[in-house]
Amino acid sequence: MAVPEQKQSATEARLSAMELPEPGCTRAAREAALARVCEMGLPSRRDEYWKYTRPDTLVDPVALPAAVFQNDEKPLFDGVDRLKIVFVDGVFDPDQSDDLSLEGVRIDRLEDICCKDIHWAKDLYGVLEARGHNPVPRPLAALNTAFASDGVAIHITQKVSKPISLIYRHASESSDAILHHVVRVEEGAEATILENGPAASRFNKCMEIDIADGGTLHHVRAQGRDHERRAVTHMFTRLGRESVYKSFTLTVNGVLTRNEQVIELTGDDAVAHVAGACVGDGDFHHDDTVFITHDAVNCESRQVFKKVLRNGAVGVFQGKILVKEGAQKTDGYQISQSLLLDDDSQFLAKPELEIYADDVACSHGSTSGAIDETALFYMRSRGVPEKQATDLLTLAFLAEAVEEIEDEALAGDIVDRLDGWLSRRA
Amino acid sequence: MLEIKNLHVKLEEEEKQILKGVDLTVEAGKVHAIMGPNGSGKSTLSYVLSGRDGYEVTEGSATLDGEDLLELEPEERAALGVFLAFQYPVEIPGVGNMTFLRTAVNAQRKARGEDELSASDFLKLVRERAKALKIDADMLKRPVNVGFSGGEKKRNEILQMAVLEPKMCILDETDSGLDVDAMKLVAEGVNALRDEGRGFLVITHYQRLLDHIKPDVVHIMADGRIVKSGGPELALEVEHNGYGDILAEVQ
Numbered sequence A: 001m002a003v004p005e006q007k008q009s010a011t012e013a014r015l016s017a018m019e020l021p022e023p024g025c026t027r028a029a030r031e032a033a034l035a036r037v038c039e040m041g042l043p044s045r046r047d048e049y050w051k052y053t054r055p056d057t058l059v060d061p062v063a064l065p066a067a068v069f070q071n072d073e074k075p076l077f078d079g080v081d082r083l084k085i086v087f088v089d090g091v092f093d094p095d096q097s098d099d100l101s102l103e104g105v106r107i108d109r110l111e112d113i114c115c116k117d118i119h120w121a122k123d124l125y126g127v128l129e130a131r132g133h134n135p136v137p138r139p140l141a142a143l144n145t146a147f148a149s150d151g152v153a154i155h156i157t158q159k160v161s162k163p164i165s166l167i168y169r170h171a172s173e174s175s176d177a178i179l180h181h182v183v184r185v186e187e188g189a190e191a192t193i194l195e196n197g198p199a200a201s202r203f204n205k206c207m208e209i210d211i212a213d214g215g216t217l218h219h220v221r222a223q224g225r226d227h228e229r230r231a232v233t234h235m236f237t238r239l240g241r242e243s244v245y246k247s248f249t250l251t252v253n254g255v256l257t258r259n260e261q262v263i264e265l266t267g268d269d270a271v272a273h274v275a276g277a278c279v280g281d282g283d284f285h286h287d288d289t290v291f292i293t294h295d296a297v298n299c300e301s302r303q304v305f306k307k308v309l310r311n312g313a314v315g316v317f318q319g320k321i322l323v324k325e326g327a328q329k330t331d332g333y334q335i336s337q338s339l340l341l342d343d344d345s346q347f348l349a350k351p352e353l354e355i356y357a358d359d360v361a362c363s364h365g366s367t368s369g370a371i372d373e374t375a376l377f378y379m380r381s382r383g384v385p386e387k388q389a390t391d392l393l394t395l396a397f398l399a400e401a402v403e404e405i406e407d408e409a410l411a412g413d414i415v416d417r418l419d420g421w422l423s424r425r426a
Numbered sequence B: 001m002l003e004i005k006n007l008h009v010k011l012e013e014e015e016k017q018i019l020k021g022v023d024l025t026v027e028a029g030k031v032h033a034i035m036g037p038n039g040s041g042k043s044t045l046s047y048v049l050s051g052r053d054g055y056e057v058t059e060g061s062a063t064l065d066g067e068d069l070l071e072l073e074p075e076e077r078a079a080l081g082v083f084l085a086f087q088y089p090v091e092i093p094g095v096g097n098m099t100f101l102r103t104a105v106n107a108q109r110k111a112r113g114e115d116e117l118s119a120s121d122f123l124k125l126v127r128e129r130a131k132a133l134k135i136d137a138d139m140l141k142r143p144v145n146v147g148f149s150g151g152e153k154k155r156n157e158i159l160q161m162a163v164l165e166p167k168m169c170i171l172d173e174t175d176s177g178l179d180v181d182a183m184k185l186v187a188e189g190v191n192a193l194r195d196e197g198r199g200f201l202v203i204t205h206y207q208r209l210l211d212h213i214k215p216d217v218v219h220i221m222a223d224g225r226i227v228k229s230g231g232p233e234l235a236l237e238v239e240h241n242g243y244g245d246i247l248a249e250v251q
């Protein structure tokens, strides 16, 4: 299929501003990814798949500047004992990071996987991304595979005692970062990966996660609060038999965010939960795009996405569950809801189910609504001031998504962030 | 305590007059009952007193200890001591009953310039009040009124009232949907709060609640007005003869 001319010139403009990193063992994967980018072309607003979100600022050769958010709240996950891996404007910073050794996990920088001959990482890099251009292309992920300048390979071999915490600091107003991580969870192993921070003015992140039979990965992330930052992220996850993947994302502020989750349940009895809570005020556009493939028996998938929008903020949800032939006893649940705090805000949802097996239970629902006036009056009649009552109802609305986080301390930190957002609003 | 004078209320959105000149004074320490046929405006009166949107006062006044209630926000009225036990208590998914109660207690204390209750004092107070109403720990933990039976919802209203200790308690058909045992619990809860400084306005459709909560004064409301007032015997008259006779008599 030929790439339309306009798309081709936009793609060429971006590519001509970039250079493939040093040759190394990922070179072949990067070249293949680059070929995919050229073949697909970078997204444009004409693409059906980008109907609700304008990709141009993610595609343009030069990133728009973004001011660094300052406030005196304590950093997220501050009280959590964790292994910190810090990136500043998309570059690993060994001085701010902890020693990377921890029992049950081996962590290497992407650039070291060749000299250290880390086979699993070489074999995973770009592989799930390449499989993930179905049913639609995700060229920004291929662009990431080709040009990622840093990242880590996380090999989880046992139950890891504390979370691995990826911290993305934003320092330069003109930073434009591309990070690519690969994660392998071995049989029966278990870990939690945390991510937080804005990373850069423009951030393109890709994480490929391969979970072997009986493995478990928890993922909790909070995207940075810098108002003008832009981000596109892809999580590609493949699950083996009886494995578990639970991912939660909090987004507070950010002029543009597109989070894609591409999940393949390939072994029987696997479980995948993805959840998101986002709160946006004003110049805020947040897009969750999820594609879950059930390709094994008796798997469970669950999507819970909640968005609170005000002052013209826009929320998008595109979620699809594909149940392949033979994926019997599939349990698929999807809910996407928005709470619109005024008439200016907007929620666009496109939930989809495609089912080729007969013994399945799938449900999806999408709603958009305002604060429940009756509940608001009830609370006020008990003496709770309007603002406080509205905040309580807002947190209650988000609760179903936040409750997807199993760890109470992490969930508590996320609720604190939401409280902070609410208290900054008059 | 509560003084309502010539209160006229219409719907904000429609040209529909609901209250057409209500006069009513509830003194501290007294229990007043309002009875009346469906649609006569009883719930409207309770909503207007507590500050619900959607109504427009076209004439008249309502004051609590001389303060103009109609000028105040619902939360300000609550802090002054107005409490409405809702005819249809509202479910609030995602907000725990305890969280809600504690937020309400402390918001009112703050509005009155008092210190917040400590977590342990609050817990003690709620446990004690809940026990008397046979509300168990599980009900306290659950989201406000979600999945509660009709009777549980009404008992939960009385629990809120017992914990908030308002000056002026308005109960809107708190007896509807209750079996005899639940009604006794509710009545005991109300009676336990009766004291010199507190007034009650008990709206009910039936006399039976008034067997348990003995009113000092009974009013009959019809078509947006108090058409007759009297002692407890008026409730019995309604019980025996219905509203027909009374309404015919006043027309």
Ligand SMILES: Nc1ncnc2c1ncn2[C@@H]1O[C@H](COP(=O)(O)OP(=O)(O)O)[C@@H](O)[C@H]1O
Binding pocket: B011, B018, B036, B037, B038, B039, B040, B041, B042, B043, B044, B045, B054
């Ligand atoms: N929000 C409203 N919208 C439309 N009609 C209303 C509204 N509130 C009250 N009414 C009408 O006003 C009248 C009095 O209602 P209400 O106060 O509920 O009576 P009661 O509690 O005595 O049964 C009824 O005719 C009712 O339909």
Ligand SMILES: [Mg+2]
Binding pocket: B042, B043, B044, B087, B172, B173
């Ligand atoms: Mg009524």
